[in-house]
Amino acid sequence: MRKLSLYRYSYVLMGVALLLLSILPAFMGSYYIHILILILVYAYLGSSWNVLGGYCGQFSFGHATFFGLGAYTSTILFMRFGISPWIGMVLGGILSMFVGIFIGFICFRYGLKGPFFALATLAFAEMFRVAALNIPLTGKAMGILITLKGTSFPAFQFQEKIYYYYIILAFNVFIVLVTHLIENRKLGDYLEAIKEDEDAAEALGIDTLRYKIIAISISSFLTALGGTFYAQYLFYIDPDICFGVHNSIEIFMRPILGGLGTVYGAFLGSLILGPLSELTRGLLGGYSGMHLMLFGVVLVVVIIFLPRGVVGLLKKI
C-alpha cells in the first residue's frame, strides 16, 4: 500500500509551515493578520473539539458551552476582581472541565450516543446561553465590554495584533503536540476503539464510560482556553457570541472538513473555511451569516463525498 510521500514527510512539512507562519505576518497588513488570527483561533478550537469528536467519535453540538465558560470566567474575574486573564484562563479551563465531566457523565452514563448526544449537548449550550442572557453577573444581553488597558501582558491585552498572532500560533503548536501525544499512545488507541465499536472495546477491557469522560474533560478544558483568548482579542463577549449554536457549528466544521481524528485536520479545515468565510462575507455583503450558507453546502458535500475530510483526500493522492 503506497502512502503519499507528502504524508510521510508531514513532520518536515509542518515544520516548514510553522516557519512560514512565523514569518508571514512581517509581510502582511493588519487586516490579513486579523484573518490569520481568526483562522488559527478556530483551528485551535476545532482541534480541541476533535479530541472528543474526531478521536472518540462523540460529536458534540454544544462546544460553545466550554468556549463560553472560558470566556466569561476569565472576563468576569478580570473585570470584577482584577485577576489576570492568564490565571482566569486556567481557572476557566478547570471550571469548563468540571462542567464537561458533568455533562459527559450524565450523557454517557445514560447511554446517549450519536445524534442524541449531539442534541443533548446542544441543549446544554442553549441552557447556558439563556442563563447568561438572564443573570446580572454576565451582563445579560448586553454582554461584557473589557476595559482597555493598552498593551499589558498581565492583562493579556495588546495594542498590536502581532502579539495575539504569536500567542494563538503557540496555542496551535501546543494543541498539535497534545493531539500527537494522544494519537500515538494508549489513550488515542482506546478513544478510537470506542469510536469504531464500543461493544468490542468493552469486551477488550476498555472502560468506555471512563475514557469518554477523559476525552470530554480534555476537550472541554482546551476549548475554554480558546474562549479566553477570543475574549481578550475582541474585547467583547455576549451570550450569543459565546454560547450560541452558530459558534458550536463554526467549531466542529473545521475538523469535519479537514479530517476527523487527525492531528492537522482542524488546522486544514480552518485554512480553507477561514478565507472562504471572509470571501463570502465580502461578496454577498451585509448580513453576517452569509458564510453559513456555504458551510451548509460544505457540510453536506463533505459528509456524503469526503467522509475522511481533506486529510483523507490527501492520503489517497
Place this chain on the structure above:
Amino acid sequence: MAMLEVQGLIKSFGGLTAINNLNLAIEEGEIVGLIGPNGAGKTTFFNLVSGFLKPDCGKIIFKGENITGLKPHAICRKGIARTFQIVKPFPKLTTFKNIRIGAYHRSSSNRKLIDERVEEILNFLGLEEKKNMLGSDLTIADRKNLELGRSLATNPKLLLLDEIMGGLNPVEQGRMINVVKRLNQEGITSLVIEHNMRAIMLCSHRIIVLNYGEKIADGTPEQVAKNQNVIKVYLGDQENVRD
C-alpha cells in the same frame, strides 16, 4: 473449584425466558462445546457471562469470585475474553492496531513489550502479512482470526468463542480447530459455541447442550451424541412436527 460456575441463572426478555434456571460448571483446562438449536440461548449466555447483559436471577462465579453484574470491561480484566458471533473488527484501524488495543491493559505499559506480544499473536494466527491492512479490508477468515487475536491479546484465562468457525471453509475450519487446541495446551480454557457438529465433537473435552435456555445434556462428546433428548431436539420430535 471450577473455573467458571453458573448458578440458577435466569434471563427474560419481555415475556420470553431466554435462560431458564441454568446451572453449569467449566473446569480449568477444558475445551467445552456449547451447542443447541437456534434460539437456545447460547449467545445470550455468553452475553450474560461477559457482562453485556445482566441476569434477572442467579450467580456467575469466576475463579471463586462473584462476577455477576460486572461491566464487560471489568470482566475482561478478570480474565474472560469473548468473540462475537458477527465479528466486530475495528474497521478503520489496522490489524496491528486492532490487536494492540487488546494488549494494552496487561500489567506492563512498556510499548516495546506490547508490540512484541502483538507480533507474537499475529504470527501465531498467520496474520503477519496483513498487519497493516485495515480491519474492513480483511477476508472473513482473517476477521475471525483477528477477533480471536484481539481477545488473546487481553491475556485471558477463559475464552468464550461464539461461532468462531462461522463462514469458514473446511480448510480454514481445520486450522481454527488446531488453534483452539494449541491455545488449550498453553493453558487457556475455552467455551465454544458452534453449529459445526463434527468440529465441536472433535476438539471438545465435554459438551453442554442447551435448549430453550435450559441444559438438557452435559457430558463427553460420545455421551452427548447418544443422548436421546439431544437427538430429539436436533432431529425433531415426531409428535410435534411443525410446518
Place this chain on the structure above:
Amino acid sequence: MFFQMLSNALVSGLLMGGVYASVAIGLTLIFGVMNIINFAHGSFMMLGMYVAYWLFTGLGLNPYISLVPSFLILFFLGAVIHKFIIIHSSDAQNILLITLGIALFLENFAAFLWTPDYRSIEIPTLAKSLFIGYLAISIPRLIAFIFAILLTIGLYIFLKTTTTGKSIRAISDNIEGARSVGINIKKISLISFAIGAGCVGAAGAVITPFYSISPSVGLVFVIIAFVVVVLGGMGNFWGTFLGGLIVGLGESLGATYLPGSLQQFFIYFVFILILLFRPQGILGGKRA
C-alpha cells in the same frame, strides 16, 4: 386576579402548544419511519411561512388558503431533498449533520433573498380576541390550534386507512418485516419525508397571522420540535400532540411567572431529563 393571569397563561399555553404539536408531528413521522433526525425541519416551516407571506403580500391571499400551496411546495422540496441528498446516507449521525447543513443553507439563503428582517402579516379582521369571562382567546391562535387538531386527526386517519399510511406504519414498526412483504422502503421513506416537510410548511403558513416571520425562526422551532418529539415519544403520534401541549403550557407558565426568558431554560432542562431518564417519552415510542 391570580386566576385571571393563570387561566390566560394556561389558555395561551395550550393554544401555542397545539402549534408546537403541529410543527412536531411531521418530525415524529419522519423519525418514526426512517429513524432519522431532521434538523432542517424548522427551515421547512420557515419557508412555509415565507410562502404564505409572499402570497399574501403579492396576491392578497389569505394565509389559511396559502397553507395549501405551502404544503405542496414544501412537499415537493422535501421530496427533492430526500431523493438527492438524504438517500446518500443511512447513518443517523451523518443524517443529522447533513440536515444541519441543509438547515444552515436554507436559513441563510432565505436571509440572502429576503434579508433577516422580521416581517409580519396583518389581517385586521382576524387580529381580534374572543372574550369568555376574563379569558382572552386570540382568534388567530385559536385557528392555529384547530388546525393542529385537524392536522393530527387527518394524519392519523391517513396512517390508519390508506395503503401508503399503512406502509408507513409497517416500516415504523418493523422495517425488515415491511421489506419482506414487498413494501418499497425507498419510496415510502421519500413520501414520509415529503409529507413531514409539507405538514410543517403548512403549519408555518397557519401561524403567520400572529407569529413574525424571519429566517432565524427555523432554528427556534426545530429545537422546540425536538423537545416535543422526545417528550412525547419518538414516532408516537398522540404523544407528540401531548408533548406539544406540555411544552406550550410550560413555556407559557414560565413566561408568565419566571423572570426574563428563563422559561426557555426549563424547556431545555426538561428535554435533557427526558433524554436521560425516559427516552421513550411520556407515552412511549422508539427508544432514544
